[in-house]
Amino acid sequence: MSHQAEADRVLRSLNRTCLDHDPDVLRSVLDRVGDKWSLILIGLLDMGPMRFTGLLRTAPGISRRMLTLTLRNLERDGLVKRVIYPEVPPRVEYEVTPFGRTLSEPVLALARWTADHQDTLRANRRAFDQAAGLDADDLG
Amino acid sequence: MSHQAEADRVLRSLNRTCLDHDPDVLRSVLDRVGDKWSLILIGLLDMGPMRFTGLLRTAPGISRRMLTLTLRNLERDGLVKRVIYPEVPPRVEYEVTPFGRTLSEPVLALARWTADHQDTLRANRRAFDQAAGLDADDLG
DNA sequence: CAGTATCCAACTAGATACTG
DNA sequence: CAGTATCTAGTTGGATACTG
Numbered sequence: 001m002s003h004q005a006e007a008d009r010v011l012r013s014l015n016r017t018c019l020d021h022d023p024d025v026l027r028s029v030l031d032r033v034g035d036k037w038s039l040i041l042i043g044l045l046d047m048g049p050m051r052f053t054g055l056l057r058t059a060p061g062i063s064r065r066m067l068t069l070t071l072r073n074l075e076r077d078g079l080v081k082r083v084i085y086p087e088v089p090p091r092v093e094y095e096v097t098p099f100g101r102t103l104s105e106p107v108l109a110l111a112r113w114t115a116d117h118q119d120t121l122r123a124n125r126r127a128f129d130q131a132a133g134l135d136a137d138d139l140g
Numbered sequence: 141m142s143h144q145a146e147a148d149r150v151l152r153s154l155n156r157t158c159l160d161h162d163p164d165v166l167r168s169v170l171d172r173v174g175d176k177w178s179l180i181l182i183g184l185l186d187m188g189p190m191r192f193t194g195l196l197r198t199a200p201g202i203s204r205r206m207l208t209l210t211l212r213n214l215e216r217d218g219l220v221k222r223v224i225y226p227e228v229p230p231r232v233e234y235e236v237t238p239f240g241r242t243l244s245e246p247v248l249a250l251a252r253w254t255a256d257h258q259d260t261l262r263a264n265r266r267a268f269d270q271a272a273g274l275d276a277d278d279l280g
Numbered sequence: 281c282a283g284t285a286t287c288c289a290a291c292t293a294g295a296t297a298c299t300g
Numbered sequence: 301c302a303g304t305a306t307c308t309a310g311t312t313g314g315a316t317a318c319t320g
Contacts, residue, residue, distance in 0.1 A: 030174045033174065034170045034171070035174070036312085053282075061314095063314050064283070064314095064315095065283095065284090065285095065313075065314070065316095066313060067283095068284080069313090076268040077264055078260065078264035089281045090283090090320085092281080092283090099257075099260065102257070103253060105249070106249035106250040109245070109246035109249045110169070110170075110246040110247070110249070110250060112246070113169070113242070113243060113246045114169045117239075117242070120218065120239065121217055121218070124216065124239075125216055125217060128215065128218075129216070175292090191301080192301070192302050192303070196302095201294095202294095203294050203296095204294095204295095204296090204302085204303070205295085205303095205304085206294075208304080209292095228301095229301045230300085230301055230302060230303090231301075231302090232302060232303090
């Protein structure tokens with residue numbers, strides 16, 4: 001059985017189990033990984049532990065609020081660990097947990113897909129938008 | 141080199157290329173795949189072509205509006221194909237394109253991860269919420 | 281430094297009435 | 301049947317002032 005056929009079979013099964021059975025778990029993970037900042041933070045922390053302000057500086061355009069909220073959610077899921085050093089001034093470091101690293105692989109697969117197909121995607125979108133534009137302009 | 145080490149290396153590289161270079165493409169794909177309905181529609185269509193009303197009935201809780209918007213975006217990206225049969229009453233079928241099927245694999249990987257780890261996730265969240273609750277209630 | 285609290289703007293998504 | 305148009309509620313996310 002080919003890899004593709006196997007993948008199809010499993011996806012079909014997952015469609016049934018995930019969609020019919022408990023779509024909320026898949027949804028919640030997609031919400032986590034699909035929101036605006038989680039993946040970027042995981043990506044940054046994957047390269048080593050970082051502090052709050054470091055992440056604030058490094059993640060392009062994130063606000064304090066969203067950094068706090070996103071880190072809390074990642075921590076809640078056990079994907080990121082928060083380590084407090086009782087010093088003055090206070091120091092807090094965030095790091096990816098071993099559990100979090102298991103998520104890297106599937107995320108990696110998705111990132112690879114986007115990297116491999118971004119040209120196709122761009123072309124598709126451009127073609128679609130152009131066709132729509134011509135439609136709207138009623139030009140041949 | 142182990143699979144994990146290899147994955148780490150590639151992810152690190154992707155961090156640099158995707159995050160530093162063009163985060164928007166990865167973002168746009170995550171937006172597509174991570175939004176409320178795309179994955180569910182891809183899942184349904186993966187089992188075979190379907191018509192608008194069929195999807196409306198089968199996807200749990202989707203509105204006409206969101207079905208239209210989501211299908212348009214999937215079509216725009218070339219992941220789904222819209223086939224019009226010029227009949228009366230009108231018939232339109234949607235099907236996953238070969239390009240769309242290439243996306244199944246990484247999505248499959250993510251779905252598998254959620255399936256494999258949903259118990260851990262649930263436990264993590266429960267533990268975190270309980271700890272937060274105890275904190276808030278000031279109980280030991 | 282590492283957040284929290286508050287306010288506000290933008291976007292997302294649902295309900296529903298209408299059209300070819 | 302296969303949508304579009306419109307209105308509205310709810311959510312997400314940014315700016316910023318404040319706290320331990």
